[in-house]
Amino acid sequence: MTVSASLPVVGLVGLGAMGKGVAANLLRKGYRVIGFDVNPDALAWLKSQGGEVGQSLQADASRVQVLVSFVVNDVQTEEVLFGGQGAVGALAAGSLVITCSTMPPAYVEALGKRLQAHQLALVDAPVTGGKVGAEAGTLTIMVGAAPEHAERARPVLETFGKRVFVLGDRPGMGSQMKVINQLLCGVHLAAAGEALGLARRSGLPLDTSLDILLSGAGSSWMLGDRGPRMVSQSWDDVTSAVDIFVKDLGLVVDAAKAQTYPAPIANAAYLRFLATTAKGQGKLDDSAVMRSYTDLYPE
Numbered sequence: 001m002t003v004s005a006s007l008p009v010v011g012l013v014g015l016g017a018m019g020k021g022v023a024a025n026l027l028r029k030g031y032r033v034i035g036f037d038v039n040p041d042a043l044a045w046l047k048s049q050g051g052e053v054g055q056s057l058q059a060d061a062s063r064v065q066v067l068v069s070f071v072v073n074d075v076q077t078e079e080v081l082f083g084g085q086g087a088v089g090a091l092a093a094g095s096l097v098i099t100c101s102t103m104p105p106a107y108v109e110a111l112g113k114r115l116q117a118h119q120l121a122l123v124d125a126p127v128t129g130g131k132v133g134a135e136a137g138t139l140t141i142m143v144g145a146a147p148e149h150a151e152r153a154r155p156v157l158e159t160f161g162k163r164v165f166v167l168g169d170r171p172g173m174g175s176q177m178k179v180i181n182q183l184l185c186g187v188h189l190a191a192a193g194e195a196l197g198l199a200r201r202s203g204l205p206l207d208t209s210l211d212i213l214l215s216g217a218g219s220s221w222m223l224g225d226r227g228p229r230m231v232s233q234s235w236d237d238v239t240s241a242v243d244i245f246v247k248d249l250g251l252v253v254d255a256a257k258a259q260t261y262p263a264p265i266a267n268a269a270y271l272r273f274l275a276t277t278a279k280g281q282g283k284l285d286d287s288a289v290m291r292s293y294t295d296l297y298p299e
Contacts, residue, residue, distance in 0.1 A: 002030060003031070003050075004031070007029075007030055007031050007032070007155075008031075008064075008066045008156070009031075009032045009033075009034065009064045009065055009066070010026055010031050010032065010033050010034070010064060010065075010067075010068055010156060011033075011034045011035075011036065011054065011057075011060070011061060011063075011064035011066070011067040011087075012033055012035050012036070012068050012070065013036045013037070013057070013067065013068070013071060014036075014069060014071040015035055015036075015037040015039065015042035015043065015045070015046055015070075016039075016042070016070065017131040017134070017239065017240075018070050018100075018127070018130075018131060019037070019042075019070040019134075020042070020045065020046075020134070020135075021131060021134030021135035021136075021137075022070060022100075022134050022159075022160045023049065023051055024049060024135065025134075025135075025137040025159045025160040026156070026160070027049055027050050027051055033046070033052065034052045034053075034054045034060060034063060034064055035051050035052065035053060035054060036054045036056075036057055036060075036080075057085055057086055057087040058085045058086065058089070058090050059085075061087040061090035061091045062090050062091065062092060064091070064095070065092070065095055065096065066095065066098065066156055067087055067095065067097050068098045068100065068156065069097070069098065069099045069100060069101060070100050070101065071101055072101060072244075072247075073101060073102070073103060073247060074101070074104060074108075077099060077101055077111070081097070081111075081115075088118050088120065091118075091120055093118075093119035093120070094119060094120075094121070095120055095121070096120075096121050096123060096149065096152055097121065097122050097123070098122075098123045098125050098157070099111070099122065099123070099124060099125065099126075100125050100126055100127050100141075102126055102175070102178050102179075102182060102247070102248055102251065103175055104175070104251055104254065105172040105173075105175040105176040105179065106258070108122075108124045108144075108171050108172045108174075108175045109170065109172030111171065112124070112170065112172070121146070121149040121152075122149070122171045123143060123144075123145040123152075123153040123171070124143065124144040124145060124171035124172060124173065124174040125141050125142065125144075125153065125174055126141075126142055126174055126175055126177075126178035127139040127140065127141050127142075127160075127161065127178075128140050128178070128181050128185075130225075130239065130240065131239055131240075133162075134160060137159065137160050137161070137162065138161075138162040140161065140162065140165070141157050141161040141163070141164045141165065141174075142165055142167055142175075142177040142178055142181070143157070143164060143165060143166045143167060143174050144166075144167055144168050144169075144170055144171050144172055144173030144175065144176075144177075145166070145169070145170070145171060146169055146170070147166075147169060150166050165177075176255065179248075179251050179255045180252075182245075182251065182252055183249075183252045183263065185222060185245075186245050186248060186266065186269045187265050187266060187269045188220045188222035188223065189226055189245065189269075189286060189287070189289060190268070190269035190272045190273065191220075191269075192222055192223040192226055192227055192230065192290075193230060193272070193287070193289045193290030193291075193293060194272075194290075194293055195213065195218075195223075196209065196213075196227065196230045196231070196290055197294045198293075200294060201293075201294070206230070207231050210223075210228065213227070214227065226285075226286070226287040227287075229287040230287050235281070235285050235287065235291070236284065236285070238283070238284065239285060239286075240285070240286050241282065241285065242273055242277055242281060242282045242284055242285070242286050242289060243277055244286060245273045245289070246270070246273045246274055246277050246282065249266060249269055249270035249273060250270065252270070253266060253267055253270055272289050272292045272293075273286075273292075275292045276288060276289050276291060276292045279295065
């Protein structure tokens with residue numbers, strides 16, 4: 001891979017399931033990538049792909065013009081930016097910070113103002129499409145940012161995103177849209193587990209039941225992606241954990257409450273994931289939400 005000197009240097013924080021795909025696409029498009037992660041194996045992987053390993057954000061953030069964060073949540077984002085070894089203070093004035101995590105919209109809106117006080121620009125850019133989309137460079141990206149900052153970020157975002165939607169001119173608006181996206185994802189996934197759990201309880205063959213559901217009007221993307229794992233009950237093959245949806249649907253419930261907006265179906269789905277975690281199954285693949293039904297009503 002040939003690095004282009006005309007492109008900004010990108011710092012990438014978080015080399016997990018999503019971050020690896022993002023890093024690979026940035027490198028393929030000629031970006032110089034400096035990676036940061038607590039997992040030494042992830043850093044070794046990045047180096048093998050032609051990327052560079054950052055020692056710490058405080059020490060190396062001054063070398064990047066764009067910092068992209070793919071950490072899990074707002075707690076980790078806060079540590080990345082303002083923690084003891086955080087990037088703020090090391091990033092040069094005018095640098096761009098792109099956050100791709102699913103976080104509370106109010107937190108992200110406030111974060112934009114805090115970074116502005118340090119002469120840093122925030123692009124709120126959560127994504128959907130999962131590990132497969134990150135690897136293929138086909139993620140959908142929801143952006144909230146000042147127009148000039150969104151345009152600066154667009155070439156970087158388009159290396160790993162197929163569709164980039166600008167929803168508004170302030171951080172927090174992308175995160176609000178991601179919350180709504182997660183509402184549907186969580187509801188569809190919980191509903192898939194409920195439907196297949198009922199099929200199992202009724203003595204129907206799960207593989208045939210899934211084929212029928214996928215062929216008709218009741219199908220959904222989540223059913224097609226998670227349904228085969230529900231049939232095989234391969235809960236340990238984790239692409240996204242139950243605990244992630246506890247977090248994400250918790251954000252949905254909180255965002256709806258903040259808008260004085262009743263969201264009974266989202267609340268019901270949240271409780272199914274929470275019940276699964278409460279039984280010690282939070283680290284399993286999120287398709288294991290089916291167990292919140294089948295464990296209650298075993299064959």
